[in-house]
Structures are given as C-alpha cells and as structure tokens.
Amino acid sequence: MSTALTAENAELGARAARTYYVYARAVDEGDLDTLRAMVTDDVQITRGDHPTEDGVEKFLDVYRGHNALQIPVCKHVVTNVLAERVGDDVVTHAYFQATFFEDERTRIITGVYDDVHREVDGELKLAHKKIRVERIQDVAAATGTYTHVGR
Numbered sequence: 001m002s003t004a005l006t007a008e009n010a011e012l013g014a015r016a017a018r019t020y021y022v023y024a025r026a027v028d029e030g031d032l033d034t035l036r037a038m039v040t041d042d043v044q045i046t047r048g049d050h051p052t053e054d055g056v057e058k059f060l061d062v063y064r065g066h067n068a069l070q071i072p073v074c075k076h077v078v079t080n081v082l083a084e085r086v087g088d089d090v091v092t093h094a095y096f097q098a099t100f101f102e103d104e105r106t107r108i109i110t111g112v113y114d115d116v117h118r119e120v121d122g123e124l125k126l127a128h129k130k131i132r133v134e135r136i137q138d139v140a141a142a143t144g145t146y147t148h149v150g151r
Contacts, residue, residue: 012083016092019117019124024076024096030067032060040118044128052128059129073101073144078113090117090124096131101142108137 019038026034036056045059046052053059066074081094092115100107116128 009082009084012085012090013081015124016083016090016094016117017078017081019126020078020081020092020094020113023126024078027063027066027076027098028074030063032063032067035063036060039126039129040120043126046128046130048132059126071100071102075099075101088118089127090119091115092117101144104141106139106142108139109133110135110137 022034023038025031026038039056039059041056042054043056043059044052044054045062047062053061076096076098078094078096081092083090083092085091092113094113094115096111096113098109100109111131111133114130114132115126116130117124118127119125
C-alpha cells in the first residue's frame, strides 16, 4: 500500500473512515440489517488464522454470535485509516479497539482491519473483511455511573 497522500487517497480515506464508523456502530448496536447493507453479495470474512468464509450469511454469523453474547455495552473505535484504490477495489487498513463492558470484567481487544471494498452506487461496500486481533486485555469491571463536573 502506498502511503503517498494524494487527493484521491485522502478522499478515499475519508469515505473509508465513514464506512468504518457505520460498521462499528452497527456492530455495537447489534444491527444486522445495516451490516447486511454494507457488504457485497459475495463478501468474504477472514478472522485471524481461521479459513476465509464466503457469503453474506457466513459474514452475518460472526455478528449473530457476537449478539448472542449479550454484552451490556460494547464500543468499537476505528482509527488510523488508510485507503488506496487497487484496480477496481479500495483496500483499507485501520487499527481497531473493541471494549466489551461485561458485568464481571472489561475486555479490551486491539487489532487491525485489512479490508477490501468495492464501490457500489457510490458507496464503499465490504468485499473482504479481514480482522486480526493482536492483544486482549482483561481489566476490572467498569461502572455505569458518572457524576458530571460541577454537579
């Protein structure tokens, strides 16, 4: 991937960052309809060293499994987005951090996305979702209460 800052790469990076925001929000909210709308019909998903799986249902199965965990609060943050056109595809790279606020603990999962998108009707759709987890950290359970300054 070229790190050259061209006008096209900057525009693609901004579009990819928006796509990652919509993706992260949909995962956190368990919104399978939005996730479905974000992918090509022949989408692939690769998680770590697991074999690549093909098709929308295999892609959605990952998020159905996530939803089944019934995590009270989950927040994904996606940063450091790079995007570049490679032939007909848009290849993106980004860091992610997913924080799972569970009743007994908080898990922080850090990794990278190395995804392939296709433009469909002006939108970037995921053609290959590649998730690589680099670290998992368990910390004490977090509280859901907060007192704002000045109160």
